Amino acid sequence: MTVQTANEFKLPDAGEGLTEADIVAWRVAVGDAVAVNDVIVEIETAKSIVELPSPYAGEVLALLVAEGDTVQVGTPIIRIGDAGATAPAAPAAPIEPVEPVDDADAPRTGPEIIDTNIPPTGQATLVGYGPKQRTLRRRTRKGEVRSAPLAPPVQPAARQPFPDPRVGRALAKPLVRRLARDLGIDLASVIPTGPDGTVSRDDVLAAASPIIERTAPVAAPRAGELETREPIRGVRKQMAAAMVASMSTAPHVSEWLTVDATATVELVARFKERREFAGIKVSPLLVVARACVLAMRRTPLVNSTWDEAAQEVVVKHYVNLGIAAATPRGLIVPNIKGAHDLSLVELAQALETLADTARVGRTQPADLSGGSFTITNIGVLGVDGGAPIINPGESAILCLGAIKSQPWVVGDQVVPRQVMTLSLSFDHRHIDGATGSQFLTDVAGIVSDPGSALLF
Amino acid sequence: MTDPVFGPAPDLDADPELVQLLTPEGERVHHPGFDLEFSAEQVRGFYRDMTLVRRLDIEATALQRHGELGLWVQSLGQEAAQIGAGRALLPQDYVFPTYREHGVAWCRDIDPVQLLSMYRGVDHGGWDPAEHNFNLYTVVIGAQTLHATGYAMGVQRDGAVGTGDPTRDTAVVAHFGDGASSQGDVSEAFVFAASYNAPVVFFCQNNQWAISEPIERQSRIPLYRRSQGFGFPGVRVDGNDVLATYSVMQAALRHAREGQGPILVEAFTYRMGAHTTTDDPTRYRHAEEVEQWRLKDPITRVEAHLRREGLADEAFFEEVAAEADELGERMRRECKALPDPQPRGIFDLVHAEQTEELVAQQASYDAHVASFEEVH
Structure with a gap:
């Protein structure tokens, strides 16, 4: 009786001085027979995507790492049975592909519709980045390679060239760039959450999710299929968990108020003429944002956190003002830190920077966390109002409807006015109807009569 | 475009003459200046050399991916240029290679396993240059053109040029690439070689890519014309045609040995693989370009020629294939047995x-x- 011997192939340094690589795709499965130099796996290093040929011939007994894993050089990645051995016995240990580790599974706090998923480390290299501590050791030699059937020569894989030089502008690994290209995603529009502002694989997938539903081959129903099953993971999984958590823990009350915003529209027009606002975007959103910060002085509970663990309500003396931004990737909510300390001009600048940054996909993870109150401007989508869901960790969210010219009663006359609806959702555990209504009417009061801001 | 005062500007796109004796389809054509008669045995020898060198290169690339080499520099696609240049040498000629000259090393009887040792990091070059008249691989881009010129000037001082003694007269070959042509060292070497009429053949394998920089960014004129400005002749040969490369190099080496001074030979070829195993060419060049060059493969055309003209039978091809397999297996085995320094x-x-x-x-x-x- 012979025991099958197995060889483990350790992840080599496929570049010069690389310490790790990502497993892109396995080309073999457990049970496959491989010859020496058959391509077994595609990996991505900090420098390139490369195919690894098998140093052994035999049957694949186990894939020891999963696609998507980041693996240190020297880690065994595959176990291959010895081709020279006699009939392989069934492997004693169960051979299971390792499930990809999804960071998004971890429970997190903070605004959950935001992807702040940061890979733990970037791909490191040794060359040129100073010494690395190592113990003095000699390389241990593997045994002689047994005679193995020779494989056909490795053919360099023909890959698609970059059709679009603009893709190069965003920072992303080659694999991510290719993924984006395959999915038809403009990398420049993807919010990067990787180290040093790089676009990660998850970022691209998140950006693609609405598109995938319509066009991408991975989700395209095959002929005859009546439905498509998509895995719930990544940003979608996070968002779902956050929304369910928010709705199931914070009893939402939603109120709305339709208001004559003509004075705000006129004020915006006058501000645009002012030298202080030269080159800065001024919009009704700016006035509403300012109104919210001011109105919170009367109703500070609106800007608070329910701390379940401590059984405390944390009232914040600062405002990190979240602004929901529509990007090709979906809705994200970066926030303006210390909005309460900003002058109107500074607030206008901050809003513009925030919007521009979000539009080109450069929003940093820090901008997405730590918000204390959120404004969502669905008016730009042509919607009048709605009942928004509070970002976890916050207590209220204000929704701006579209400003439309509508009939309005002024005195005894029906006249056309610029009208908008403000909708507010708040956490009824600690914000009662009176407080919430006070905040909403205060904000609406400033919108209809900006001069009332002097009262706060 | 022609300047009214200064006249016409040189043009990279002007169709320069390309010496070719074997078309990509394997058809033997003739050239008035560089034609030679090749025996069937010679052509079969070229085929064997190129096939084994390609296997050597593929095997070493795989060894790097197995984690057995720190780095490998692929010569894939440049076999004809290297074998043609290597086989045209006489024993006393001296070669200064880059780090990619595996085919020339093969012709100088350097064991392929010795090529691996530097890339495995166990030594700085595994052979004695004096024993093979083949210097160690030079990694500094273009530096070896100066070494070669200096050596050639030494040959002159030894009186080993233009004596008419075919076993004494010596030529020196300086290998470099299109990227190195932009190095100051190469221009300096050209100046000294021209000034002293040194017996050196500058053999430039223009493989079209200096890592990620295309040839269009290296030169406004075809590279072989560079030598004109330095005062010595240049010629462009189809670097994927082993017969033409051999023929042109034989003439160039003779010219140098006779004491007629330096020559620039531009072997027009293509790097089918990556710059090194650390490089990913898909990031900067189009797959279509690679496919076009694949049709001009240096080995395929010799095989087509051998088969069409009935110069080799099936047994020959099987024999070479078996020899290549054996070489691959030996390289894998002996690479791992290389002693640590x-x-x-x-x-x-x-x-x-x-x-x-x-x-x-x-x-x-x-x-x-x-x-x-x-x-x-």
């Missing part, structure tokens, strides 16, 4: 004669090394 090699191999200070340092270093335990 000894720390004191730095003392043994740098200076021919030790100074007192170095002897003391060596003793101290030996004691230091002995103080470590091996960890497995």
Whole structure:
């Protein structure tokens, strides 16, 4: 009786001085027979995507790492049975592909519709980045390679060239760039959450999710299929968990108020003429944002956190003002830190920077966390109002409807006015109807009569 | 475009003459200046050389991916240029290679396993240059063109040029690439070689890519015309045509040995693989371009020629294939058996004669090394 011997192939340094690589795709499965130099796996290093040929011939007994894993050089990645051995016995240990580790599974706090998923480390290299501590050791030699059937020569894989030089502008690994290209995603529009502002694989997938539903081959129903099953993971999984958590823990009350915003529209027009606002975007959103910060002085509970663990309500003396931004990737909510300390001009600048940054996909993870109150401007989508869901960790969210010219009663006359609806959702555990209504009417009061801001 | 005062500007796109004796389809064509008669045995020899060198290169690339080499520099696609240039040498000729000259090393009887040792990091070059008249691989881009020119000037001073003695007259080959042509070293080498009429053949394998920089960014004129400005002749040969490369190099080497001075030979070829195993060419060049060059493969055309003209039978091709398999297997086996370097090699191999200070340092270093335990 012979025991099958197995060889483990350790992840080599496929570049010069690389310490790790990502497993892109396995080309073999457990049970496959491989010859020496058959391509077994595609990996991505900090420098390139490369195919690894098998140093052994035999049957694949186990894939020891999963696609998507980041693996240190020297880690065994595959176990291959010895081709020279006699009939392989069934492997004693169960051979299971390792499930990809999804960071998004971890429970997190903070605004959950935001992807702040940061890979733990970037791909490191040794060359040129100073010494690395190592113990003095000699390389241990593997045994002689047994005679193995020779494989056909490795053919360099023909890959698609970059059709679009603009893709190069965003920072992303080659694999991510290719993924984006395959999915038809403009990398420049993807919010990067990787180290040093790089676009990660998850970022691209998140950006693609609405598109995938319509066009991408991975989700395209095959002929005859009546439905498509998509895995719930990544940003979608996070968002779902956050929304369910928010709705199931914070009893939402939603109120709305339709208001004559003509004075705000006129004020915006006058501000645009002012030298202080030269080159800065001024919009009704700016006035509403300012109104919210001011109105919170009367109703500070609106800007608070329910701390379940401590059984405390944390009232914040600062405002990190979240602004929901529509990007090709979906809705994200970066926030303006210390909005309460900003002058109107500074607030206008901050809003513009925030919007521009979000539009080109450069929003940093820090901008997405730590918000204390959120404004969502669905008016730009042509919607009048709605009942928004509070970002976890916050207590209220204000929704701006579209400003439309509508009939309005002024005195005894029906006249056309610029009208908008403000909708507010708040956490009824600690914000009662009176407080919430006070905040909403205060904000609406400033919108209809900006001069009332002097009262706060 | 022609300037009214200065006249026409040189043009990279002007269709330069390309010496070719074997078309990509394997059809034998003739050239008035460089034609030679090749025996069937010679052509079969070229096929065998190129096939084995390609296997050597593919096997070494795989060894790097197995984690057995730190780096490998692929010669895939450049076999004809290297074998043509290597086989045209006489024993006394001396070669200064880049780090990609595996085919020329093959012709100089360097064991392929010796090529691996530097890329495995166990030595700085595994052969004695004087034994093979083949210098160690030079990694500094273009530096070897100066070494070659200096060596050629030494050959002149030894009186080993233009004597008419075919076993004495010596030519020197300086290998470099299109990227190196932009290095100052190469221009300096051209100047000195021209000024002293040194017996050096500058053999430029223009493989179209200097890592990620295309040839269009290296030169406004075809590279072989560079030599005109330095005062010596240049010629462009189809670097994927082993017969033409051999023929042109034979003439160029003879020219140098006869004391007629330097020559620039531009072998127009293509790097089918990556710059090195650390490079990913899909990031900067189009797959269509690679496919176009694949049709001009240097080995395929020789095989087509051999088969069409009935110069080789099936048994020959099977024999070469088996030999290639054997070579691959031997490289895998012997690569792993290459001995690790000894720390004191730095003392043994740098200076021919030790100074007192170095002897003391060596003793101290030996004691230091002995103080470590091996960890497995």
